[in-house]
Amino acid sequence: MNWDGAHAALKETKVPSGYELVQLRRADVLALVEDLRGWYPDIVVGAESCHLTPEFYYEQTMLADVAEDRPILPIVARHQGAIVAMSTFEKNASARTITCRMGAIAPAHRGPSLALLGPMLLERLGRAIGAELAYYFATLKSPHQQVLAERQRYRLVGIMPAHDRDMVRPGEVKRVYEAIYAKVLVPDDAIEVPPASALTVRTRAVWASLFGSLPA
Template identity: 30%
Template sequence: MIKHPSWPPLTELPKNTITPAEYSYEQLKRSDIELLCELIKSWYPDISVGSGKKYIDPKFYGTKVYFPGEETKDVIVYIGRHAEEIVCALCLEVDRDALTLHSRYGVCAPQHRGTGATLFAAYIVDALAQPMGIAMAYSYVTMKSKAMQQFTERAGFEPVGILRFSDVELDERGETQHVTEAVYAKYFKEIETLQSVSEANMTPKLKRLWDVLYA
């Protein structure tokens, strides 16, 4: 059972010492929904199709996202500010039965990329893991951005798979095209608590993959 019945407030989590002081993060408020959707659309126009299009639709936030003082939901959004302006956002989803966290998306204004503004993402996943009893966090990372892969790996995530045709986006010509994404995971429980896997239950192909990932 999850130790915490809801998303713990930022004020109850360990101090964030890795995000540069000029950036502040807070939980998304309903009053910021419309603006956030417009900002994401301007920062990442290629997600106007596929699974990403929900993140520029105010209805998604209005019905699926947990807001302070309201009934708990499984999705939460944090926004980062610089000089009062929204410059970053991170969306997480918890599976309370499986004790896992899914990083749905992380976005940042172009002029603030590479500044350390998005280090909050690495902080918050680790900070939430203990109070919420999280065993594993995972994320899908685009194969178009080596920098995003490097950031995810620096945060302690390991690549565990590659999925072709996992989503669709707009290409440089404005045409809809399927894309390839890497799957990254980070574990928070001791391996001794994991149910063992029998090699006898693996096909040869799966055994080869297992050896590459976990030998």
């Protein structure tokens, strides 16, 4: 499960006029890190604060200049030569899953067309590399990410309490709830559904709310 198919998926993805999707290059890392501070100020805390460290890209991601297959793929959107958006995608070859670690767009380029590329690319990259499940966590600070996930037919599968640290107000950091969205990339016959007898009453109630009825 390597990234070989990622380039074809990028080329086949329709983007708004004037934009192109490419792999991040080592030469662009330092400028991107500085841009991210302005695009996404809250990123200074929490799990994805690593995106503000150049070494994260140099050592852990598969930059365009890197030959070895690494778990994290950084993709950027360019407009008139300048990077205006970035997302990182992470695969787990053992579990055959893919997730979107982080996405950010320059304020002047924000809009539904470019924003939808995140969840759309997650699925397309996943299928291209043979992933069997695509999932990601969405903030509950606003409905925006939830709307994007639902438009791309991702399923809400849970809400994680205190999942990450976030800047909730200037200078105030708290742990926050986040929603988990997922899309199964394999047919139903590849999935084992648990019998109702294996679940507690509370678990069955949650299951029914998320997925419907269970077999007896």
